[in-house]
Amino acid sequence: MNSGRGKRLFADREEASFILAVLVPTMAAFLVIRLAPIAETFVGSFFNWSLVDGFGRFVGVRNYVRLFADKTFYSSFVNTINFTVFTTLFSVVLGLLFACLLNRKPRFSTLYETIIFVPVVLTFVPVCLVWMWLLDWESGFVNVALRALGLPRVSWLATPTMSMVSVIIVSVWKVIGYNMIIFSVGLKAIPREYYEASAIDGSSRWTVFRRVTLPLLKPITLFVTVMAVINNLKVFTQVYVMTMGKQGGGAQVDVLVSDIYTRSFVYYRMGSASAEAMVLLVVVLAMTALQFRLAREDE
Amino acid sequence: MRRKSLARATTAILLAVACLAQVQAKPVKLTLWSGYPDLQGFYESVAKEFTAQNPDITVEVQTFALADLDKKLGMSIPSKTSADILELISLYSFPWATKYFSEVPANLKKGCLDVVNKTYLHDVMYGEKMMGLPFCFYSEVLYYNKDMLAEAGLKGPPDTIEQLVDYATKMTKRDADGNVVRSGISLRFAGNPSGTCEKFWAFGLMPFGGDILAESAKKPGKFHNGFDNEAGRKALGLYLDLIYKHKVTDFNIKQDSDAFAQGKAAMLEREQWVVGTLKTAAPGLNYGASALPKGTARNTFAITRNMFVPKAAKDQAAAWKFVSFFYSKPIMERMVRETGWLSTRADLDYKALLKESPQLLAGIDNPPDLKFIWQKRLTIENGIMTKMGEEITKLLRDQGLQGNEAKIREEIHKLGAIVDDMLKDSDLYAE
DSSP: OHHHHHHHHHHHHHHHHHHHHHHHHHHHHHIIIIIHHHHHHHHHTTEEEETTTEEEEEOTTHHHHHHHTOHHHHHHHHHHHHHHHHHHHHHHHHHHHHHHHHHTOOTTHHHHHHHHHHHHHSOHHHHHHHHHHHTOTTTOHHHHHHHHTTOOOOOTTTSHHHHHHHHHHHHHHHHHHHHHHHHHHHHHTSOHHHHHHHHHHTOOHHHHIIIIIHHHTHHHHHHHHHHHHHHHHTOOHHHIIIIISOSSSOOOOOOHHHHHHHHHHTSOOHHHHHHHHHHHHHHHHHHHHHHHHHHHHHO | OHHHHHHHHHHHHHHHHHHHHHHHHOOEEEEEEESOGGGHHHHHHHHHHHHHHOTTEEEEEEEOOHHHHHHHHHHHTTTTOSOSEEEEEHHHHTTTHHHHBOOOOHHHHHHHHHHBOGGGGTTTEETTEEOSEEEEEEEOEEEEEHHHHHHTTOOSOOOBHHHHHHHHHHHOEEOTTSOEEEBSSBOOOSSSHHHHHHHIIIIIIGGGTOOSEEEOSSSTTOEEESOSSHHHHHHHHHHHIIIIISOOOOSSSOOHHHHHHTTSBSEEEEOTHHHHHHHHHOTTOOEEEEEOOBSSSOEEEEEEEEEEOBTTOSOHHHHHHHHHHHTSHHHHHHHHHHHOOEESBTTOOHHHHTSSOGGGGGGTSOOTTOEEEOOOOOTTHHHHHHHHHHHHHHHHTOGGGTTOHHHHHHHHHHHHHHHHHHHHHTTOBOO
8 A cells, every 4th residue: 555655656756857857947947038037127127227337226117207208109109009900900810811711722722822921931131121122112113013003103111101001011921821821720620510510501601701710710819819919019120121221211110129129229228228128018918918818708 | 317307397398388389379369340341341351461460360350230230339348249349430439438448558559649630539539548549530521413513504512501402402303293303412311310310410400500419618528409509490491491392302212322323312411431332333423522511600520430449358469459450551541542431540642542532532621611520429429319310300201390480499499308308317418
């Protein structure tokens, strides 16, 4: 009996050891690489400090107060939210649409899948540069095509609004393929019986999509949306390359991460940048929590 | 026994000599960072020549876009991971110079002081300490397309702001829809905001006697904005009038040296590097260069490019040895001849060196009434210029401001308050 109990205990210990052996290094790395910098940033947001002079004096919540009174922060915040909403909406809807279309296995479906997926694996900076050429007002392909169709040219990158629209177009184009693949996996996992039963009931395609496909894709949709929202809130590369690095007539678009970057490495105001980073963290956490809650309520 | 001791001593000496030889022969590999990718080839050729004379020292050259280099400094200097030699414009050096860079060694300092045009020491001398070696300088000049000038029936470049507006209007071309297809003058609307502010400073503020920052008369060493005044209002008004009233350019057409090279701009306000760029980008372009037109004053900025050695450099002596070699007369002559960048050495014969690029003389043969305006060497100066550049580009897109003096006054005042707040944050503000 004792030996039996001992054996069971030994088995538990082994399992516990295994779990610890696997988890501890990962958790330690997570702690050092993720949590510690967040904690340091949080503490730093209450200090007036710079990269040049190091930690200065404790200023309490002053960095937050001044941040919320800063026009650039507001425009960055609004731009980030606009970008996130539109990019997420279009990339999720179009990703689902392409997945549904290709799930019917039309001719050359693999080719279409490849073409739609290719932008995902391309490096973003050169992609943005190519898009800037395509969107060039004078000689870009898009405006040349518009003129050939008898339509007026569009100042894609010359006004803040159109710069934002251009960035959204490029971002959606870049990520549709990824969303499409995830949705395709979800679609393949839906048992055929549901569709067969619907067909017997004489349901229309739209009804089948609404009553069968969408509800069963809910976990996948939630995953894709949450990932898209998190990634879009962190937008930086395309905004930086397409609107901030140009010496032509391009209009700059401020977003939260670019504003954090400017405060840190141009103004050297790390306290202010830390405060803005904490705001971004709270926004990301809040949005994610909200999405999970909405999904749970629906269940 | 004696023989044994002798053998031991000989072995010890041989070992010591071998170790010493190894120490002396230990190769040093230095890294140099520059914000001018177009000079990569030149720097590499100098580094190669240097290594030929100093086989133990090699210099790897890494160049980045100017604004990217600035961001790299912010991360690498405090973490002591920057290059061993930093070639920086003065503005980028102000935050770091006294705290993170090593002083120029006495012999090199003396050698430099013997030959340098003393005007260009402004940004590197901190009291008696010389924190970097200013090897190159540039200022803002006006480039003009001679063919377009002649086509408009104009004899020479504009000398006053009024002439500039008039000439730009005459040289602007539009298509049937009224879109500008050739700017009368290219204006800076975007790109690195600090550079946008720099252009606004030289082209807008300076001709009217304005400046970005003004030193407090009551408290020397403290500053306030230098443009919440008539000069600031005139500067913004000039830009807005050129865009919306005279319509000499717009936000769609290409700007900057690309536009000038492609014949899409008749005039351009820029630094001397444009000459080097145009040599390859538009070798047949018929253009000239002159001092910036005057308003109530004729001013331009002068900025030096300097060599710095961080305290964290792996071998400071070797790094300064390279800098000393770089600043030698033959290398500086080569730099002027091959790249078009002007050296701070006063003992060069520019007229002979610049036979092929007479446009560069606009930065050397200056009108007697031209005054150089310098930056103020503040840690946050680049930050202030960046913020101003961001705000100015937004103001220029507000067509409602054109001709509305009250609104212009209000916006300039707001911009001044932003700059003053930044100074206050750094405890550098006084009225």
